[in-house]
Amino acid sequence: MEMITNPSISKKGFEDLLINAINKSNEGITISSIDQPDSPLIFVNDGFERLTGYTKEDVIGKNCRFLQGKETDHAAVDVLRHAISNKQQTTVELLNYKKDGTPFWNRLSITPLKNESGITTHYVGVQSDITEIRETQKELTEANNILALFKDKINFDLYQARIAQSFIMPSILPIDERVRFSSLFEPKEQIGGDFYDVIELDKGIYGILIADVTGHGIPAALLTFMTSFAFQSSALKFYSPAKVVTATNEKLFNKMPRGSFITMFYAIYDSNNKNLTYTQAGHPEAFILRPSSMELLPLTTQGSPVGVLKITLVNYSESKIQLEVGDKFLLYTDAILEVRNEADVMMSNAMLTSFLIKNAHSSIDELLTRVKMFGLSYSGKKTFGDDFTMVGFEVLA
Numbered sequence: 001m002e003m004i005t006n007p008s009i010s011k012k013g014f015e016d017l018l019i020n021a022i023n024k025s026n027e028g029i030t031i032s033s034i035d036q037p038d039s040p041l042i043f044v045n046d047g048f049e050r051l052t053g054y055t056k057e058d059v060i061g062k063n064c065r066f067l068q069g070k071e072t073d074h075a076a077v078d079v080l081r082h083a084i085s086n087k088q089q090t091t092v093e094l095l096n097y098k099k100d101g102t103p104f105w106n107r108l109s110i111t112p113l114k115n116e117s118g119i120t121t122h123y124v125g126v127q128s129d130i131t132e133i134r135e136t137q138k139e140l141t142e143a144n145n146i147l148a149l150f151k152d153k154i155n156f157d158l159y160q161a162r163i164a165q166s167f168i169m170p171s172i173l174p175i176d177e178r179v180r181f182s183s184l185f186e187p188k189e190q191i192g193g194d195f196y197d198v199i200e201l202d203k204g205i206y207g208i209l210i211a212d213v214t215g216h217g218i219p220a221a222l223l224t225f226m227t228s229f230a231f232q233s234s235a236l237k238f239y240s241p242a243k244v245v246t247a248t249n250e251k252l253f254n255k256m257p258r259g260s261f262i263t264m265f266y267a268i269y270d271s272n273n274k275n276l277t278y279t280q281a282g283h284p285e286a287f288i289l290r291p292s293s294m295e296l297l298p299l300t301t302q303g304s305p306v307g308v309l310k311i312t313l314v315n316y317s318e319s320k321i322q323l324e325v326g327d328k329f330l331l332y333t334d335a336i337l338e339v340r341n342e343a344d345v346m347m348s349n350a351m352l353t354s355f356l357i358k359n360a361h362s363s364i365d366e367l368l369t370r371v372k373m374f375g376l377s378y379s380g381k382k383t384f385g386d387d388f389t390m391v392g393f394e395v396l397a
């Protein structure tokens with residue numbers, strides 16, 4: 001044996017060591033002679049006996065196919081036959097049966113052995129019992145299938161919830177020759193925490209709301225439903241934004257999950273006298289974009305978010321502004337303010353202001369689309385990191 005590298009061990013000693021190692025191996029090790037009819041086994045180690053329950057006397061002189069049975073995959077056997085007839089190495093996983101009939105999964109690797117003239121005369125086979133691995137794999141596959149089904153179901157439910165949520169927002173905006181409304185709504189997930197509303201309260205008088213519920217996904221979406229119903233019933237009762245926000249707060253306080261709140265901005269526009277009355281509740285300020293003077297006028301009243309404080313602790317106020325033809329009123333949620341570029345720098349107010357002023361003469365529809373594109377091009381991304389919602393109007397006459 002040329003393999004001996006350590007002169008301290010004799011050739012006989014090394015052969016004994018090798019046989020011992022082969023027999024102690026947990027794997028089955030087999031040698032079959034393929035130059036004899038039907039390629040019989042000429043050697044099996046102790047590991048093979050332990051694995052299969054067959055003794056050396058049972059198997060020497062037989063082809064190893066005796067391990068196959070009813071459920072053995074023919075395709076795997078074909079791979080073995082093909083490899084042997086082409087004198088190639090191969091590894092397959094196939095179902096075999098022990099002497100007592102117990103099935104087991106065998107990872108079988110067979111390798112051709114050449115004689116000194118380079119002719120393949122024998123094959124060595126290594127058999128490993130991979131039954132446990134296969135069972136774990138099977139369980140994992142089953143668990144994955146269940147998870148995939150579950151995921152499909154959740155996605156379907158989210159899709160249904162998304163459809164339900166779209167009903168709390170106007171499907172079409174009011175049409176009026178004196179004022180043109182426009183909106184953009186893109187929730188981050190299938191269902192989100194932003195929503196808006198535009199209601200005709202009376203002939204030519206409109207209530208315009210934007211709201212942002214803390215968080216995302218199902219919990220936030222459920223709060224949007226609650227908030228929308230609370231707001232709508234109050235909006236139809238009072239023609240004062242401060243009273244509507246106060247009443248909405250009263251309805252929601254104590255019914256919100258701990259730590260949740262809603263920011264909103266509500267305005268009432270009377271197109272008969274071009275008066276806009278508004279109330280801010282923890283929400284970013286709104287803007288009037290005035291093309292006649294190329295100005296951007298911020299609208300604030302500094303109220304706290306809705307749903308957190310008791311009615312006795314909040315005092316929502318309202319302010320009024322006289323609009324003129326060409327003015328654009330803009331409401332938005334914080335996605336546009338929190339947009340960051342690749343260097344993680346937030347867009348400055350000055351940047352947004354100068355962009356809006358530059359676009360003061362665009363129509364309201366164009367303006368909303370341009371603001372969105374501006375935000376996305378600043379971030380270098382295809383979508384916003386948060387729900388993106390804008391609603392506004394333009395005074396036409």
Ligand SMILES: Cc1cc2nc3c(=O)[nH]c(=O)nc-3n(C[C@H](O)[C@H](O)[C@H](O)COP(=O)(O)O)c2cc1C
Pocket residue numbers: 030031032039063064065067068077078080081084094096106108110123124125126127
């Ligand atoms: C060294 C060696 C070990 C083998 N060990 C196994 C084995 O553990 N289980 C098995 O199902 N087939 C084993 N086979 C494959 C079969 O002996 C046989 O080659 C295969 O069934 C394809 O031939 P057939 O179509 O004539 O049966 C082994 C083959 C060789 C050469």
